[in-house]
Amino acid sequence: MTPRVVIVGAGFGGLAAAQALKRAPVEVTIVDRHNYHLFQPLLYQVATASLSPAEIAQPIRSIVKYQRNTHVLLDDVVGIDNDVREVRTKSGRPIPFDYLILATGTRHSYFGHDEWEGDAPGIKTVDDATRLRAKILLAFERAEVESDPSKRAQLLTFVIVGGGPTGVEMAGAIAELARKSIRDDFRKIMPGSTRIILVEAGPRLLPSFPASLSAEAKRVLEAMHVEVRLGVPVTDISADRVVLGSGDKAETISAQTTMWAAGVRSSPVGEWLQVATDRAGRIPVKPDFSLSGSPNIFVVGDAASLTDARGKVLPGVAPVAKQAGKYVARVIRAKIAGKPAPRPFVYCDYGNLAAIGRTNAVADFGWIRLSGFLGWILWSAAHIYFLIGFRNRFVVAASWAWSYLTYQRGARLITGRDDERGASPEPLS
């Protein structure tokens, strides 16, 4: 019988594994709770109204349509039964496997403060991004009709928690949205009165970059009037305020819109497998990404915790997930063919990029560091290159060119507020 490979999650890791199994003598099943593969690095541009969801998401079925050994299932995984080798799903249809690749990624971590999630949403899915987009755009709409100056200031204050790439990119994008894109659109609020505050508990922005680029990112953001607050922890969040620090030094920021870009934890793979995880919920795996004691189960991407053969702790980024997915496909092919296992996994780091607004980015390739407009050109080229699907690349490139030339945003829609009869359920009060 043809060996069955089940892949849970069609993110970068899962999809890379599936594609690398294209010509293998196996039957591949990809299970995902969404029908699309999402190019997550650009999701912040959906949340800030630059791109449409369809520009960075592609149906999984389209991607593997000519890969005849591959099935796609839209379902939610709820557990794994390792004894009978079955994945359990929400629909109730179990999926039997001979090899299992878990590529389930992460969700947000509120460091024990799950109650903050409603008031400080993060962005991991398309629905997260369109919801946040509506929240940001509605803040301006509400400010426009608000007569109380302190309430208006609160509506025009945006706090981004977390100074990693997502936080930096969000802060830059909101600054441009407020100060450039919608500058002439409102009659009462002044773009200059928008406050954007980026809070990072650590000593610098972009901790995974060299310190010189962290400083550069801070300088560029401050030139865009973003207030960068380093070394201060967020201690409380509610619907209309964020508290920084504690005790005598506690500071309360009155803000209607708070976004979370601070921490992630692994999806519940640890629970499914009933194995111990690290603090971020990630599963420690063997050098071939298999589970200790279960050589046919692999964990790749953000859900796995591994130090590679050269001693590098693998970061939770897309290239690691892709390379790991591909590697695991090779491991499985070797096992099936009865050949020796491939050489130990070594992560090939091509560099780190983060965009800051419309024309600026920092790039670290190890041997060279770039920032400014040249960095942004590189950032754009890299992101378009890695976008799956010709149409998406083309449309995104066109959108960016248009935004660049006109400062306009193409996707400034407040959606998802209609009830079934088309009325907006929530009054604009």
Next chain:
Amino acid sequence: MTPRVVIVGAGFGGLAAAQALKRAPVEVTIVDRHNYHLFQPLLYQVATASLSPAEIAQPIRSIVKYQRNTHVLLDDVVGIDNDVREVRTKSGRPIPFDYLILATGTRHSYFGHDEWEGDAPGIKTVDDATRLRAKILLAFERAEVESDPSKRAQLLTFVIVGGGPTGVEMAGAIAELARKSIRDDFRKIMPGSTRIILVEAGPRLLPSFPASLSAEAKRVLEAMHVEVRLGVPVTDISADRVVLGSGDKAETISAQTTMWAAGVRSSPVGEWLQVATDRAGRIPVKPDFSLSGSPNIFVVGDAASLTDARGKVLPGVAPVAKQAGKYVARVIRAKIAGKPAPRPFVYCDYGNLAAIGRTNAVADFGWIRLSGFLGWILWSAAHIYFLIGFRNRFVVAASWAWSYLTYQRGARLITGRDDERGASPEPLS
């Protein structure tokens, strides 16, 4: 004091009025429950995954940004107080007016069967369209995992109620989606097994077109394997079936996805104004679109009922709304300037167009009738020309070119199903 003109609704009629008041000595306020102007004629392409919402919707604020006498308010109108000349809103902030233009359009009419709405949704808003898109795409996903053949057939049966332009365009678009775009994407369901049924109670499709084009539309749809049922009324709709006719001739179609394109009624303007309406809820207006007895209140577009100076009953289409909006702006300018009223309104009919699938359309310009590929080229050119905003035109043209060349759909996303934590609430059962 500058006269205040309040426009309710930023559809074709309201926006045309606002733009025609650009240089008038008035203060214009546009109130809409959405922050965008929607190019409704292409909404069916969002519902069938060809276009993204942002490609056919543009923020109202962007459109009038350089029109300094114009304010935009995001709010729901709940009533009109003609005595004190105020529009009442959901937010509780009344909007005083000297002149009022009501351009509130239509919603669906289920001919006394409002209980059908949940099972046979129509498309009027972006949220309607993305919900219907998810429903259509989910039907295929569910069919792929369904083992019971009769249940699978039911999942692959799509009924469109109403043979006007929207129904014809939806039927053609779903036929192409099923038989071309996703043909190679599924492993178990066969594209040929999809049934698409277009039901029209009247004797022919496209009743507003000449009979020869109605026949042509039917022929083209049937060549695309759409079943066209004429002269049969829908007598019942529930979640998994549609009943046609009654008594001995009653026929039950087992179908999971039913769409409503049959009737519209006016938004509740009649109620707000406490005036009598026609059966479709439209307000009979005087030849200058003003309300009998209230010369400062105008109703334009689908909410108005009027026979023009040449005896033509105005149809509920975008060009009528635009021309009426423009005309009312002229009436108001004349009143303010103390000049005589403009000449009576005459609707200038440039023709009728309806697309049938990817390469076919029917076009009626009175003096010439076209169908086939040439009709489609005209249809495309007209729709792109009338799309507001350079980027939208450009992106839509690119999307169509890409779809035309590859048969692919760019926006095949199932969204809106996530709850706050990213899990899909509805199991795929």
